[in-house]
Amino acid sequence: MRSVIVTGGSRGLGLSIGTRLAAGGLRVIAIARRETPEFSTAAAAVREAGRGALHFRAFDLGETRGIAALVSSLHKEFRPLYGLVNNAGIGTSGVLAIMPDEQIERLIGINVTAPLVLSKYVVRHMMSEHAGRVVNISSIVASTGYHGLSAYSATKAALIGFTRSLAREVGPLGITVNAVAPGFADTEMTAELGEGERDKIMRRSALRRLVGPEDVAGAVEFLLSDQAKNITGTTLTVDAGNTA
Amino acid sequence: MSIRATITTQFEQVAVEQERTLASLADDLKLIDCGLDSLSFAIIVARLEDALGVDPFSSDQAVDFPVTFGDFVRLYERFAK
Numbered sequence: 001m002r003s004v005i006v007t008g009g010s011r012g013l014g015l016s017i018g019t020r021l022a023a024g025g026l027r028v029i030a031i032a033r034r035e036t037p038e039f040s041t042a043a044a045a046v047r048e049a050g051r052g053a054l055h056f057r058a059f060d061l062g063e064t065r066g067i068a069a070l071v072s073s074l075h076k077e078f079r080p081l082y083g084l085v086n087n088a089g090i091g092t093s094g095v096l097a098i099m100p101d102e103q104i105e106r107l108i109g110i111n112v113t114a115p116l117v118l119s120k121y122v123v124r125h126m127m128s129e130h131a132g133r134v135v136n137i138s139s140i141v142a143s144t145g146y147h148g149l150s151a152y153s154a155t156k157a158a159l160i161g162f163t164r165s166l167a168r169e170v171g172p173l174g175i176t177v178n179a180v181a182p183g184f185a186d187t188e189m190t191a192e193l194g195e196g197e198r199d200k201i202m203r204r205s206a207l208r209r210l211v212g213p214e215d216v217a218g219a220v221e222f223l224l225s226d227q228a229k230n231i232t233g234t235t236l237t238v239d240a241g242n243t244a
Numbered sequence: 245m246s247i248r249a250t251i252t253t254q255f256e257q258v259a260v261e262q263e264r265t266l267a268s269l270a271d272d273l274k275l276i277d278c279g280l281d282s283l284s285f286a287i288i289v290a291r292l293e294d295a296l297g298v299d300p301f302s303s304d305q306a307v308d309f310p311v312t313f314g315d316f317v318r319l320y321e322r323f324a325k
Contacts, residue, residue, distance in 0.1 A: 124290035
């Protein structure tokens, strides 16, 4: 069974991705600081269905110095590591001029440094297998602007640049690297948007609706599938036509 | 198999896979002149972690990338102890 690591996999979008991949027959290892009741329920449902698997490993991705050891232990237990979905991220919003420096550093640490370091160690194992898939969860704000999200947008744009260059670097070894750029999805991270804000986003979208976590999970599943073997270095936008 | 023999085997195997011409692996051979590229070294380091259980380049100790093949072997011998 192919093993896929999903960061931030205990809730929200990460849990939707993990559940979807497990239902498709993959062995998913969700990484997050702590297991949630929603994750336990989903893992039980996967066991019940008897297809795929949904495991949990507690880890704080802010602790980048521990990432090498984490990957080493995951490799020993779940080898070969076929996929990595860099989904974990924090969505701190705020006007840059008054955003505390520590918040900016934390955003970059969790949203950029952690996925880069994790990819470094996971891709090494993919290299020796001559196969693998990396999917980075970016956002449409990497290419469009949104008031109050300048620091967050910078981190998501960083992942697009990372995706393109890493795809060049590891392509000769049969590893693909892609990004998914969700629009404003109906998740906890966007829950703080007011009703007016959500309506405005919907009105601006070609399809007049927000995307759901299942839409993003479907895109990730596709990029991990054999059908996507010739797609690398690209960004798949899933935004109900918000940027069309 | 000794650490040196394991390393030599990996250099030879990766050179074949990556279609590179490998120079004769003497201790004073500079790695930059051995015929492998940086991607090949990344594969070798990953495979040596599997084979020897150590990765000197991800340890907490700061390690400079070795200059010669002999330095490379000695680095792994030191960490594998």
